[in-house]
Amino acid sequence: MVHQQRSQGRLSPSGDTEDIEKSGEEIALLLAPRLAYFAGVARTEHVTRAAHEMRVPQSTLSRAMVRLEQDLGVDLFARHGRTVSLTPAGRAFLGSVERALAEVRRAAEEVRADADPATGKVAFGFLHTMGAETVPGLIHAFRADHPRVRFSLVQNYGEAMLERLRAGELDLCLTSPVPDAPDLVARRLDEQKLRLVVPAEHRLAARRRVRLAEAAEETFVTLEPGYGLRRITDDLCREAGFKPRIAFEGEETETLRGLVAAGLGVALLPPPAVARPGVAELTVTAPRAVREIGVAWLEGHPDTPPVAAFKKFLLSRRGRLLA
Numbered sequence: 595m596v597h598q599q600r601s602q603g604r605l606s607p608s609g610d611t612e613d614i615e616k617s618g619e620e621i622a623l624l625l626a627p628r629l630a631y632f633a634g635v636a637r638t639e640h641v642t643r644a645a646h647e648m649r650v651p652q653s654t655l656s657r658a659m660v661r662l663e664q665d666l667g668v669d670l671f672a673r674h675g676r677t678v679s680l681t682p683a684g685r686a687f688l689g690s691v692e693r694a695l696a697e698v699r700r701a702a703e704e705v706r707a708d709a710d711p712a713t714g715k716v717a718f719g720f721l722h723t724m725g726a727e728t729v730p731g732l733i734h735a736f737r738a739d740h741p742r743v744r745f746s747l748v749q750n751y752g753e754a755m756l757e758r759l760r761a762g763e764l765d766l767c768l769t770s771p772v773p774d775a776p777d778l779v780a781r782r783l784d785e786q787k788l789r790l791v792v793p794a795e796h797r798l799a800a801r802r803r804v805r806l807a808e809a810a811e812e813t814f815v816t817l818e819p820g821y822g823l824r825r826i827t828d829d830l831c832r833e834a835g836f837k838p839r840i841a842f843e844g845e846e847t848e849t850l851r852g853l854v855a856a857g858l859g860v861a862l863l864p865p866p867a868v869a870r871p872g873v874a875e876l877t878v879t880a881p882r883a884v885r886e887i888g889v890a891w892l893e894g895h896p897d898t899p900p901v902a903a904f905k906k907f908l909l910s911r912r913g914r915l916l917a
Contacts (some may be wrong), residue, residue: 628662629691630695631648631658631662632651632688633695635655636680636688637679641659668687708900714744715745716765718747720769721750721768726868740904752770759892760778766907767891768783769890770822770888772886774886779890786885789863790862792873793854799874801874806883814827814838814840814860815854823893827862831879842858850863856872
């Protein structure tokens with residue numbers, strides 16, 4: 595059956611007729627507020643009954659259906675006194691409308707669930723070096739008082755996490771160095787000593803302490819440019835009076851530690867979660883070799899209750915984050 599097409603011009607949001615065809619986005623914005631009304635009338639096949647169920651004036655509902663048909667340029671209903679029935683076009687439209695409304699309901703339920711104080715979700719990013727002990731310990735301690743809060747976890751290097759923070763994909767992230775940017779809020783939580791890691795048979799391996807300048811002639815293995823620890827390594831070497839010769843650039847500190855054990859070079863690294871054989875880890879006495887660990891979030895971004903609770907918990911761990 596051919597759908598009955600209306601001949602009049604389409605309506606603007608104000609109700610004035612227009613001869614210009616609207617884009618798909620304009621049509622969607624125009625129709626969206628009326629779709630639930632349409633589904634209610636289609637379900638009851640009675641405008642008065644639908645108005646009563648949806649708690650809107652009958653006149654409002656009737657006008658909305660007329661404007662919906664005018665905007666589409668298609669008759670959706672056949673009128674029979676006080677009752678209505680769907681035309682073939684109306685039945686085809688109803689299927690899509692019901693799917694769209696179901697998706698909106700699902701999305702609303704999901705965001706409300708994520709914001710629930712007891713069972714909501716926290717999207718949390720952290721450095722690779724925080725993954726073995728620090729972050730599991732933090733989550734375990736937090737869930738002692740918030741046992742049903744859910745976590746969406748992202749493990750990455752600092753710059754990548756800050757990008758995801760800005761994109762709205764993360765609520766909070768643990769990173770180093772502590773960022774200084776106008777669109778972010780960052781708080782220092784702790785600092786971690788860095789060690790000069792050398793092969794077990796290295797000339798310095800018998801030492802407990804070393805000045806970084808004593809490694810000026812060594813070959814280094816480091817993280818790739820863009821990683822916070824790489825910037826710290828470059829800065830410390832510069833402060834010690836030399837530019838490091840790089841043999842390898844990687845993405846994981848434990849990979850670097852393994853390459854040091856294999857004799858490929860030396861590295862400035864945070865302490866390992868588990869001691870690794872084949873290397874010696876030396877305290878650096880000069881310059882002061884530490885990295886600051888901080889938590890960052892997007893300036894002006896409203897927190898859901900679970901995010902606010904976890905942020906408060908993290909800030910309460912100042913000075914003992916790494917314990």
